[in-house]
Amino acid sequence: MxxxxxxxxxxxxxxxxxxxxxxxxxxxxxxxxxxxxxxxxxxxxxxxxxxxxxxxxxxxxxxxxxxxxxxxxxxxxxxxxxxxxxxxxxxxxxxxxxxxxxxxxxxxxxxxxxxxxxxxxxxxxxxxxxxxxxxxxxxxxxxxxxxxxxxxxxxxxxxxxxxxxxxxxxxxxxxxxxxxxxxxxxxxxxxxxxxxxxHSENVELAVSAAYCLQTVTEDNPELLCRLTPSSLRVLESVMMSSQSTMEHLLLRTLAAGCVWNLKSALPSSSQAETLSAVMRILSNTLEVDAGQAILELKEQESRRREEGEEREVQPCSDRLGEETGSREGDGMEEGDAEMGKPNASADNDISDLLPPKNEEVKQATALLSAQQTSLEIIVNMCCSDDPSDDEWEELSSSDESDMCAESSLCECSGAQVLSPLCLSAEIHAAVISFLLPEKVLKKTEFPSSAALDTCMKCPGWKSLVKKMHRVQCRALFCLHNMLSVMEEEALGGVVALQALAEHLSQLVFSQPEIPKEDEFLEAVTSAVRSLLQIMASRNIPQCMSPQQLIGLCEAAAQCSHTSVRVNAIAILGITGSTLAKQHHTADKLQMIGSFLLQVATKDPSLVGTGEALDALFDVFADGVEAERAARHIKLLPALRTLQPVFKAKIRKEGRENYSPDQLCVLDNVKVNLRRFISYLETLEKKPNP
Structure with missing residues (x-):
């Protein structure tokens, strides 16, 4: 894998x-x-x-x-x-x-x-x-x-x-x-x-423009050629604005994202200074305690209501005779957008079209949007394009609706900013200087229970709950990418990685049930997978037991997103590969092997089946404990039974449902399955270990 x-x-x-x-x-x-x-x-x-x-x-x-x-x-x-x-x-x-x-x-x-x-x-x-x-x-x-x-x-x-x-x-x-x-x-x-x-006169218009600009400047060399010094000066003035509202915080964060997209068009003499300004804004945005801010805004609203100073957010135009963004009693709330363009067709949820009903909710929404945006910018900064990266996530079709393209951030016009396996020295230094790893880690914690309780009790504030959870998920994705591109020492060394494993373990296993929300599962399994890869490659002990990880994988197996199931399978593959090198682990390997066999047999996607087979190859490739476990779970006959079914599925479903690249990967798994069966047949002729 x-x-x-x-x-x-x-x-x-x-x-x-x-x-x-x-x-x-x-x-x-x-x-x-x-x-x-x-x-x-x-x-x-x-x-x-x-x-x-x-x-x-x-x-x-x-x-x-x-x-x-x-x-x-x-x-x-x-x-x-x-x-x-x-x-x-x-x-x-x-x-x-x-x-x-x-x-x-x-x-x-x-x-x-x-x-x-x-x-x-x-x-x-x-x-x-x-x-x-x-x-x-x-x-x-x-x-x-x-x-x-x-x-x-x-x-x-x-x-x-x-x-x-x-x-x-x-x-x-x-x-x-x-x-x-x-x-x-x-x-x-x-x-x-x-x-x-x-922006100083109409921040709502400026925010809309900044969102639009961030979209059109991403991976758009044609636009870079049309960039003028005056355009850069406008962005600079926005980034340097000192207004203290949360909407202006959001605006500055969006402007920083635009500048990051346009980095290759910046004069070389000012790139270092500009990078520092971008990082400072991202850091300042993440520094705000959103839970505390929401509680303060709620108190502010309560005081205003007591004083009878109702200040509703006005619609763009009152010439229709009524504010028509929502209807009393219709049960719809202003809420969250999935990754990418809001699309209400999934569940008839048009919550993102509904405006916040008061100034305090509007400010809280802007703060959470700013923090989500900041985390996404850091995610993209830390996005490597290593060709050896696992093909399944890149090629899986399960996340097309999320608009989470995994193409390289480094293919913009100009010099490559990220090397395949690590951040450039300048970006690395800036990330560390502005304490971004620590601030990202803080955001991976569950949202403030006091803020959640307050929002859940107030219909007008309920929409913020999803947004708070979304910030946490973005932080987990951000952590995942940081683990993928930063060296162990930059992340704090062995002790820090072990503490991180404890933290992720608390997120997943401290509750009576493992959270089953798809977005959280995708985010947390991505982070756990990256961390376990690092720890396994450096022989660093970690605190999560195979039983706990199988519990996580069982929850993930129910998820409709292939990427979540792939992450879970990979986690078990990493864990099993590590255990196979240790003594007296056959029982644990049997447990992992049985689960992976079940996935390989029942997963609805060929991608999931292929990843499960890949993991089985890794876990049972070598070692006395692996041989014992393989015999006990009857791995060889199970794979013999599965082989013709897998080949038939590729022939029948593959050409219609999968891309040529995905089929290439699946064909490789098919070849490796034949070889692995031959290997197990050789082991079967040996006496029991």
């Missing part, structure tokens, strides 16, 4: 905070489904977009915006060319129609699948969107004001429209390489920078 693959994160989305739409049409959709007859709310609303009345057009856009949050409704709109109908509304004479149309398309892109976003680009949503964004950018500095609008009203409209449009741009660029190409060729970098420049 190879090393565990370093994890890389694509940019994840902060809650889009779209407020457009209303309940109009929902009852009609339900009635239409019941009756199964000709009337279509989708068709009726799209027809209203052609009305000469701007109020009716605005109402239609707002209704569509609300309806497309129901993922089951999206196909009915797509079948009627909703993108081609809404696109022209982005350039409508009415500012209100522009804003609600942008909000509707934004919700469609956020609630739809990646394929929906790609289809939106194919239907040319980018042409009116580019024109709208350029108008907004020009409007920021324009002195011409329509006679019916004050200058302040026009500025607010322009910024509100720009915020919706930037979020739409961000969504489609997250999902479509064609959209990213249009972004580069149409000079939208300048537009995004003009939004970012307004």
């Amino acid at each position: 190879g090393k565990s693959k370093s994890r890389k994160f694509k940019r994840t989305q902060f809650s889009p905070n779209s407020k457009h739409g209303n309940n109009a049409g929902e009852e009609e959709i339900e009635e239409d489904e019941e009756e199964g007859e000709g009337f279509s709310p989708a068709g009726d609303l799209l027809e209203k977009l052609q009305s000469p009345s701007p109020d009716i057009r605005e109402f239609a856009c707002a209704s569509i915006s609300r309806l497309v949050q129901q993922t089951q409704v999206i196909p009915s709109f797509l079948q009627r060319d909703v993108v081609r109908c809404l696109g022209p509304m982005l350039l409508d004479k009415s500012f209100a129609v522009r804003e609600t149309a942008a909000g509707a398309l934004r919700n469609l892109s956020a609630c739809g699948s990646f394929e929906v976003c790609d289809d939106m680009v194919k239907q040319d949503v980018m042409t009116p969107l580019v024109a709208l964004l350029k108008e907004c950018s020009a409007g920021f500095h324009s002195n011409s004001v329509p006679s019916s609008k004050s200058k302040e009203e026009q500025k607010n409209y322009t910024e509100d429209i720009a915020n919706e449009a930037i979020n739409l741009l961000w969504n489609v660029c997250e999902s479509s390489s064609r959209a990213v190409s249009v972004f580069s060729k149409e000079g939208l970098l300048d537009v995004v920078m003009s939004c970012l420049e307004r």
